Each structure stands twice: as C-alpha cells, then as structure tokens.
Amino acid sequence: MCDFKTLEKAATGSRHTLARTLDSLGYNDDGLVPAIAQQYDTGEVLMLAWMNRPAIEESLETGRVCYWSRSRQQFWRKGESSGQVQLLRSMAFDCDGDTILLKVDQTGPACHTGRRSCFFVEVDGDKVTIASEPVIDPEELYK
Amino acid sequence: MCDFKTLEKAATGSRHTLARTLDSLGYNDDGLVPAIAQQYDTGEVLMLAWMNRPAIEESLETGRVCYWSRSRQQFWRKGESSGQVQLLRSMAFDCDGDTILLKVDQTGPACHTGRRSCFFVEVDGDKVTIASEPVIDPEELYK
Numbered sequence: 001m002c003d004f005k006t007l008e009k010a011a012t013g014s015r016h017t018l019a020r021t022l023d024s025l026g027y028n029d030d031g032l033v034p035a036i037a038q039q040y041d042t043g044e045v046l047m048l049a050w051m052n053r054p055a056i057e058e059s060l061e062t063g064r065v066c067y068w069s070r071s072r073q074q075f076w077r078k079g080e081s082s083g084q085v086q087l088l089r090s091m092a093f094d095c096d097g098d099t100i101l102l103k104v105d106q107t108g109p110a111c112h113t114g115r116r117s118c119f120f121v122e123v124d125g126d127k128v129t130i131a132s133e134p135v136i137d138p139e140e141l142y143k
Numbered sequence: 144m145c146d147f148k149t150l151e152k153a154a155t156g157s158r159h160t161l162a163r164t165l166d167s168l169g170y171n172d173d174g175l176v177p178a179i180a181q182q183y184d185t186g187e188v189l190m191l192a193w194m195n196r197p198a199i200e201e202s203l204e205t206g207r208v209c210y211w212s213r214s215r216q217q218f219w220r221k222g223e224s225s226g227q228v229q230l231l232r233s234m235a236f237d238c239d240g241d242t243i244l245l246k247v248d249q250t251g252p253a254c255h256t257g258r259r260s261c262f263f264v265e266v267d268g269d270k271v272t273i274a275s276e277p278v279i280d281p282e283e284l285y286k
Contacts, residue, residue, distance in 0.1 A: 007264055007273065008256045015270040034177050036188060043186025045179060048242040060266060092274065094261035095254050099191040101262040111238050113151045118237035119244040121150055123203060127158040130150065131235065 004097040022053055026098030032068060033100055037110065040089040040103035046110035047118040049076070051100060056091075063088050065104055082141040084108040114138040147240040165196055169241030175211055176243055180253065183232040183246035189253035190261040192219070194243060199234075206231050208247055225284040227251040257281040 003024035007016060025033050032050040039046055049067040051059070055075060058066045065086035069076035079085030086104040093100055111118040114134030122131040146167035150159060168176055175193040182189055192210040194202070198218060201209045208229035212219035222228030229247040236243055254261040257277030265274040 004264070007271070010273050012273050012276045015267065015272050018266060018269050018271055021264065021271045034191060036179055036191065038186075038188055043181075045181055045188065045244055047237065048177060048179065091266040092262040093264040093266075093271070094190065095256050095258075095263070096261075097264070099261075101188055113238050115238075118239075118242070119235040120238070121147070121164065121236040121240070123161060123234040123236075124158065126161050128150070128161055128164045128236070129158050130153050130155050133155045 004093075004095065007097075008095050021093065021097070022056060024097055025053070025093065026096060027052070030070070032070070033098060035067065035100040035102055037065065037086060037102045037104050037106070039106055041105075044117055045119060046086075046104070046106055046116070049078075056100070059088055059102075060091065065102060079107065082108075082112075084110065084141065086110070109135050109141070112138060112141070114141055147236075147238065150240075151238050164236065164240070165199060167240055168196070168236065169239060170195070173213070175213070176241060178210065178243040178245055180208065180229060180245045180247050180249070182249055184248075187260055188262060189229075189247070189249055189259070192221075199243070202231055202245075203234065208245060222250065225251075225255075227253065227284065229253070252278050252284070255281060255284070257284055 031052045035051045036048050037046045052068045055066045055068045065078045065088050067076040085107050089103040091102055109116050114136040115132050120132040121128050174195045178194045179191050180189045195211045198209045198211045208221045208231050210219040227250050229249050232246040252259050257279040258275050263275040264271050
C-alpha cells in the first residue's frame with residue numbers, strides 16, 4: 001500500500017507518522033529520492049541532489065542538510081569540504097512521495113563553481129548563456 | 144567529452160549552442176532528466192517531473208511545458224486533460240547538466256490533487272502534516 005494515496009485525501013492540518021511516511025517514499029532502485037534545495041527567504045532554487053533514508057533522517061536530526069553522493073557513493077554533508085553549509089528550515093514531500101523540497105539557509109554559494117545557484121546555464125533562443133558569475137573563486141572554496 | 148565542464152568555466156554572458164548543450168545533458172538510462180517547475184513570479188516550487196530531449200524541444204518550441212510521463216510512458220503535455228497548463232517563461236540547466244529548472248506561469252493548480260503545489264506533506268517533528276488545501280476539487284479537474 002502506498003501511504004501517499006491516503007495522505008493526498010487526508011484533511012488539511014491532519015498529522016501522520018513521519019516514520020511510516022518515510023517507509024512509503026518512492027525511492028528509486030538505488031534507494032534514492034531527488035531533493036530540491038530552495039533558499040527559504042528569497043525562493044531561489046539553488047540545486048538538486050539525492051537523498052536516501054539515512055540522509056533524510058540525519059538532516060532532520062542535525063538540522064544540516066546531508067545528501068547521498070551518487071558519484072562518490074557516500075554521504076555528502078553539504079559544506080563539509082567547502083564550508084558552505086545548508087541549514088535546514090523545512091522539509092516537504094510531494095503528492096507521490098517521490099521528491100523532497102528542502103527549504104534551506106545556504107551559507108555562501110551552493111554551487112561547486114562558486115555560484116550562488118547551480119542553475120546558471122539559461123536557454124536563450126537557439127543558444128544557452130552563462131547567466132551568473134561566481135561569488136567565490138572555486139579554488140578558494142576547495143583549497 | 145562533457146560540454147558542461149566547458150560551460151562552467153565560460154565567461155558570464157557568453158553564448159553557446161543549444162543543440163550541443165542538449166547533446167551533453169546527463170540523461171539517465173531512460174533518457175530522462177528531472178525538471179523542477181517553479182512559478183516565475185512568486186518563486187513557489189510547484190512540482191518535479193521528467194523530460195526527455197523531445198519533451199525539452201517541444202516545450203521550447205511551443206512555450207507550453209511538455210514532460211515525459213514515466214507511469215504512462217508517453218508525452219505529458221501538462222494540462223492536456225485538466226486544462227491547468229504551464230506556460231514556459233524560462234529554462235535553465237544546472238552545473239552538471241543533469242537537472243532542468245523551468246520557470247513557468249501555472250494556470251490554477253499544478254497538483255493532480257487540486258492543490259497549487261505538489262509539496263504539501265510537510266515534516267513537523269516526528270509527524271508530517273497536510274499543509275495546504277485543494278483550490279479545485281480533483282473530480283472537477285479530470286471530469
């Protein structure tokens with residue numbers, strides 16, 4: 001049974017068990033769910049990364065966002081090498097339970113290129129344009 | 144060669160070929176990339192769905208967002224059955240070319256439950272709470 005079928009019909013304001021909801025998330029074959037990080041006050045979408053259940057639980061426990069790195073196959077405690085941490089302000093799941101929305105307070109740039117947001121390659125007609133400048137030199141971020 | 148390695152070092156404001164950028168996206172094994180839909184003026188994150196290259200190209204050509212439905216294995220022209228279309232205001236790719244950010248103008252609710260946003264299951268301590276109300280009865284949306 002998919003608990004999200006129940007949740008979508010539940011009354012506004014009703015409360016349900018987190019642990020059971022986490023059981024019901026639509027993890028992919030690698031046990032991962034995509035997580036969108038949005039700056040809580042400005043609404044800027046900063047990045048998308050992936051979480052498994054332990055990363056979700058750690059993020060909720062510590063209040064600092066922890067992802068699962070698919071390339072490194074290990075926990076990715078955002079900011080652990082760059083210092084650019086994400087403080088977790090809220091977490092929500094979508095109607096199907098297969099995406100997470102994190103509202104965060106991002107210290108400095110979210111992007112490994114030193115830009116505030118990862119979404120800097122913008123479509124412009126039959127071209128793309130580089131739409132923002134690094135705010136920190138990436139050499140400084142990872143030295 | 145991954146073109147995004149080049150793009151991340153390119154000058155702000157520089158322009159590059161869209162077609163080649165689309166060649167370089169990090170499609171998964173099913174040829175899909177996750178796409179975040181954000182209301183362009185309020186910043187609200189509405190939903191996440193998936194696009195293949197033809198869906199990206201159709202969306203850019205028509206100005207109406209077209210996804211690929213993984214459950215139905217067909218194009219999903221947002222609003223084709225509900226009338227709740229998404230007009231595309233801008234499209235951007237992230238630093239790794241494996242996520243798309245769509246800024247859209249959403250007619251009515253984005254969510255099949257009749258809610259404005261799909262992200263209505265919010266974590267609250269050891270519970271989740273249903274954080275928003277349908278703005279339209281889903282029976283009305285799909286009748």
